[in-house]
Amino acid sequence: MLQNIGIPGLIIILVIALIIFGPAKLPEIGRAFGNTLREFKNSAKDLISTDEKEEKANQNNKA
Numbered sequence: 001m002l003q004n005i006g007i008p009g010l011i012i013i014l015v016i017a018l019i020i021f022g023p024a025k026l027p028e029i030g031r032a033f034g035n036t037l038r039e040f041k042n043s044a045k046d047l048i049s050t051d052e053k054e055e056k057a058n059q060n061n062k063a
Contacts, residue, residue, distance in 0.1 A: 017029075
């Protein structure tokens with residue numbers, strides 16, 4: 001679904017967001033969205049590294 005949006009679609013979404021939230025709130029919303037993505041990315045990295053450590057520990061115990 002999101003792969004079909006393209007540049008014109010993103011521009012329309014940004015214009016609608018500007019109309020709804022106003023120019024004063026957009027930087028705050030963008031910052032909050034960025035922080036949310038950063039936290040999600042860090043959590044995903046932690047989960048992946050934890051799983052890799054558990055796999056290595058299981059392989060070492062079997063050997």
